[in-house]
Amino acid sequence: MRRNRRDNYLIMGLMTLIALFFLLPFMWIVLTSLKPEAEVFSRALLSVTLHLDNYIKLFDKIPFLLYLRNSVFITLLSVIGVTLSSSLVGYAFGCMSWRGRDFLFYCVIATMMLPMQVTMIPVFVIFKELGWLNSFKPLTVPMFLGGGAFNIFLMRQFFMTVPSTLLDAARIDGCSEWSIYWKIVLPLAKPALATVAILTFMFTWNDFLGPLIYLSDKAKGTLALGLGQLAGQQQPEWAILMAASVLMMLPVIVLFFLFQKYFIQGFTMSGIKE
Amino acid sequence: MKRAVKNTLRGYLFASPWIAGFVVLGLYPVVMSLYYSLCQYDVLRIPQFVGLRNYRELLFQDHYFYTAVWNTLFYTFIRSPLVIAGSLILALIVSKAVRGVKFFRTIYFIPSIISGVILSVLWLWLLNPEYGFINSALQFFGLPGPLWLIDPHWSKPAIILMSVWSLGGGRMLVFLAAIQNVPAHYYEAVEMDGGGWWAKFRNVTLPFISPVLFLWFILEVIFSLQVFVEAYVMTKGGPLNSTLFYNLYLYNKAFDDFDMGYASALAWLLFIIAGIITFIQFRVSNKWVYYSGGAEK
Numbered sequence: 351m352r353r354n355r356r357d358n359y360l361i362m363g364l365m366t367l368i369a370l371f372f373l374l375p376f377m378w379i380v381l382t383s384l385k386p387e388a389e390v391f392s393r394a395l396l397s398v399t400l401h402l403d404n405y406i407k408l409f410d411k412i413p414f415l416l417y418l419r420n421s422v423f424i425t426l427l428s429v430i431g432v433t434l435s436s437s438l439v440g441y442a443f444g445c446m447s448w449r450g451r452d453f454l455f456y457c458v459i460a461t462m463m464l465p466m467q468v469t470m471i472p473v474f475v476i477f478k479e480l481g482w483l484n485s486f487k488p489l490t491v492p493m494f495l496g497g498g499a500f501n502i503f504l505m506r507q508f509f510m511t512v513p514s515t516l517l518d519a520a521r522i523d524g525c526s527e528w529s530i531y532w533k534i535v536l537p538l539a540k541p542a543l544a545t546v547a548i549l550t551f552m553f554t555w556n557d558f559l560g561p562l563i564y565l566s567d568k569a570k571g572t573l574a575l576g577l578g579q580l581a582g583q584q585q586p587e588w589a590i591l592m593a594a595s596v597l598m599m600l601p602v603i604v605l606f607f608l609f610q611k612y613f614i615q616g617f618t619m620s621g622i623k624e
Numbered sequence: 625m626k627r628a629v630k631n632t633l634r635g636y637l638f639a640s641p642w643i644a645g646f647v648v649l650g651l652y653p654v655v656m657s658l659y660y661s662l663c664q665y666d667v668l669r670i671p672q673f674v675g676l677r678n679y680r681e682l683l684f685q686d687h688y689f690y691t692a693v694w695n696t697l698f699y700t701f702i703r704s705p706l707v708i709a710g711s712l713i714l715a716l717i718v719s720k721a722v723r724g725v726k727f728f729r730t731i732y733f734i735p736s737i738i739s740g741v742i743l744s745v746l747w748l749w750l751l752n753p754e755y756g757f758i759n760s761a762l763q764f765f766g767l768p769g770p771l772w773l774i775d776p777h778w779s780k781p782a783i784i785l786m787s788v789w790s791l792g793g794g795r796m797l798v799f800l801a802a803i804q805n806v807p808a809h810y811y812e813a814v815e816m817d818g819g820g821w822w823a824k825f826r827n828v829t830l831p832f833i834s835p836v837l838f839l840w841f842i843l844e845v846i847f848s849l850q851v852f853v854e855a856y857v858m859t860k861g862g863p864l865n866s867t868l869f870y871n872l873y874l875y876n877k878a879f880d881d882f883d884m885g886y887a888s889a890l891a892w893l894l895f896i897i898a899g900i901i902t903f904i905q906f907r908v909s910n911k912w913v914y915y916s917g918g919a920e921k
Contacts, residue, residue, distance in 0.1 A: 464650075
């Protein structure tokens with residue numbers, strides 16, 4: 351018994367040490383963002399006075415509000431597009447029976463194996479021919495076209511768990527396929543929709559390569575692009591840079607604490623990043 | 625009969641957003657990419673067919689190509705086992721039913737929600753050799769800190785350290801779920817035989833979670849081969865091309881030099897490299913992956 355207790359304390363101690371490894375970097379960053387630029391290059395942990403100057407100066411360095419607006423616009427449209435279209439397509443694969451369904455579903459799976467680098471260049475050429483460069487269309491319109499193989503797969507797996515007797519009963523009652531999808535199945539699918547929405551939010555909010563390729567016009571930039579730009583300067587102003595990072599992290603962290611369950615679900619299923 | 629036709633039409637109608645996307649942004653681009661890889665193409669002029677010239681140049685003349693392959697394979701083969709071993713150890717620790725363990729799991733997971741540019745910018749500062757967190761911490765323990773991103777020998781390990789920090793907690797939850805699925809009576813059997821924690825881990829936990837480990841080895845390798853943003857934001861491929869990763873090189877070729885044919889050839893070679901590694905992993909897997917359903921061999 352006593353040995354057990356000692357082991358528990360050991361484990362608690364170990365867990366605390368590991369927690370420091372994960373958390374201290376965040377503290378360091380927040381502290382840096384609250385220091386006057388002159389004190390960044392000193393080892394003192396805290397400045398004598400905490401000051402928010404960096405968060406204000408930031409607005410002179412990059413058009414923060416403009417970037418924020420662009421990011422929010424793209425992210426919002428993407429989340430709407432992906433949840434709508436992946437659930438619609440997922441419904442077709444999970445709840446309806448039709449000829450060619452299984453073959454097309456294998457095609458969905460197959461596209462997951464293909465690295466995006468292979469299609470990236472021709473897709474760029476297509477959008478260029480359409481005259482869509484420097485607009486948000488290349489980043490948002492594709493989101494309405496199924497929303498990506500993984501999300502379709504996820505929605506379909508969820509829809510498969512809806513009892514088919516429920517669907518058949520609705521069909522016999524004369525419900526149209528659309529209203530079964532919209533009024534019966536979709537309300538049931540809230541957990542899956544939330545997971546897909548969060549995955550999409552994380553992807554578009556952080557997306558760097560997409561805006562980098564399609565939005566060379568400064569006025570069209572996103573926060574991710576602006577942050578990268580700010581970091582790419584010869585002599586980065588660390589305090590301001592950290593303030594910008596904290597601001598950009600904030601919505602992610604707030605969402606995480608509100609919707610922890612779906613974050614974890616999304617992560618354990620996909621690995622979110624990359 | 626008529627009903628079936630109607631059903632099928634309806635199915636295609638519901639799936640039509642994906643079908644349109646698949647044809648326009650999937651099938652057609654794959655074909656075009658293959659074609660471009662056989663062309664000289666700068667987007668402004670019509671593609672000029674050159675046969676296998678891009679591939680020949682890549683394989684026999686371009687030493688940057690081999691630098692990029694080496695950097696990427698180094699990154700992949702060091703990072704993947706480290707992330708998996710690290711998160712497995714974390715999962716074992718937090719699988720113990722001690723007080724507050726749920727709280728610690730949440731803490732460990734938090735870095736996993738940070739990715740891409742933000743992660744890179746944060747670590748650019750944390751890894752600052754003189755005033756960053758990492759070297760300050762090392763100094764606190766009296767250890768000398770390397771120059772990290774400025775030193776060609778340490779630049780890749782620096783980025784690997786960052787990914788272990790940012791991925792460990794997320795993968796931990798994956799493995800934790802697997803560990804919690806192991807039936808408890810197997811552990812009891814080991815205890816009766818007088819086995820300790822190592823025997824339990826080696827003979828029960830590991831075999832049971834090996835399918836999950838295998839899946840994540842596959843995914844981890846595929847993810848690692850894609851490394852791009854970190855290098856683009858933190859190092860631009862330097863110092864001395866030590867972080868010139870494959871996709872960064874591809875990006876430079878495509879969108880700095882507008883050498884789209886060459887970049888397309890690069891993309892296909894990456895696809896082949898990823899395919900070969902995955903194939904080998906599958907071949908080796910029956911030596912160590914155990915399926916409790918009895919479907920092994």
